[in-house]
Amino acid sequence: MRSIPITFCAAAVVAATLVPASAALADSDSGSDRTGSDSRSTLSVTPTSAAPGGEVALRLDACGGKEAKGNSDVFASEARFSPASDGGLYAKARISSDASPGDYDIQIVCTDDKGTKASGTVTVIDRDQATPLAPVSAGGGGTAVLTSKEAHQQDGPGTVHAVIGLVLAAVAAVAVAFRRVRRRRSAED
The missing domain is CATH 2.60.40.1930 (Macroglobulin (MG2) domain)
Structure with a gap:
């Protein structure tokens, strides 16, 4: 009986997570x-x-x-x-x-x-x-190119990583809600 409100709450969490994420992806630009x-x-x-x-x-x-x-x-x-x-x-x-x-x-x-x-x-x-x-990639016998690639790869998380994190958080929230509902049902029986 209480599964309908929990389902609507879970759907609201997923929608609230995905709408800002899609807007963030649409606003991201390459800097040009x-x-x-x-x-x-x-x-x-x-x-x-x-x-x-x-x-x-x-x-x-x-x-x-x-x-x-x-x-x-x-x-x-x-x-x-x-x-x-x-x-x-x-x-x-x-x-x-x-x-x-x-x-x-x-x-x-x-x-x-x-x-x-x-x-x-x-x-x-x-x-x-x-x-x-x-700029000249000099020094280290040509390792400057490799070092610059490694530094570029170590940049912090971007928009895509934030979206993935939000989606995973929404999935976790839905899983917790369903587990809680299942426990309540088995406690009532």
């Missing part, structure tokens, strides 16, 4: 600048800031075509996109060596998809700031 003037096209700029003479990677999703061109006042030359191995289009663009610090707009046009457009922003930082343009 994502903007787009067309709802179908998304431009990713990685890294979002670079020093003069530096290079940025541009990724265009859902262009529909196999080619695109990108322009910005800060680029040394036009960025030409080509198909990426995992879908979408990919290009690299070099920041002009005489670029002044500030935010610059990037305009992308898909050349064989009815002129679909996307836009984004890149920030040029002052060269005097202590940011390496091309």
Whole structure:
């Protein structure tokens, strides 16, 4: 008789656990600048800031075509996109060596998809700031690469780990509730 309220409580716990988790997964981002003037096209700029003479990677999703061109006042030359191995289009663009610090707009046009457009922003930082343009993995006879991979793998838990923990906690709560109900029923008999 008391199993219906316990079932509803368990369902509420599971729902309360999964709804924030799905929202957290939807809000998680790779850290790149994502903007787009067309709802179908998304431009990713990685890294979002670079020093003069530096290079940025541009990724265009859902262009529909196999080619695109990108322009910005800060680029040394036009960025030409080509198909990426995992879908979408990919290009690299070099920041002009005489670029002044500030935010610059990037305009992308898909050349064989009815002129679909996307836009984004890149920030040029002052060269005097202590940011390496091309860090060198030196020392230890080549073990610096292995050490950097190990350090990257030892980062703390992320969103996925939090979601898994919440799901496991909800399952444990439901198991405890059912065990308690079973004990009460056997005590009543």
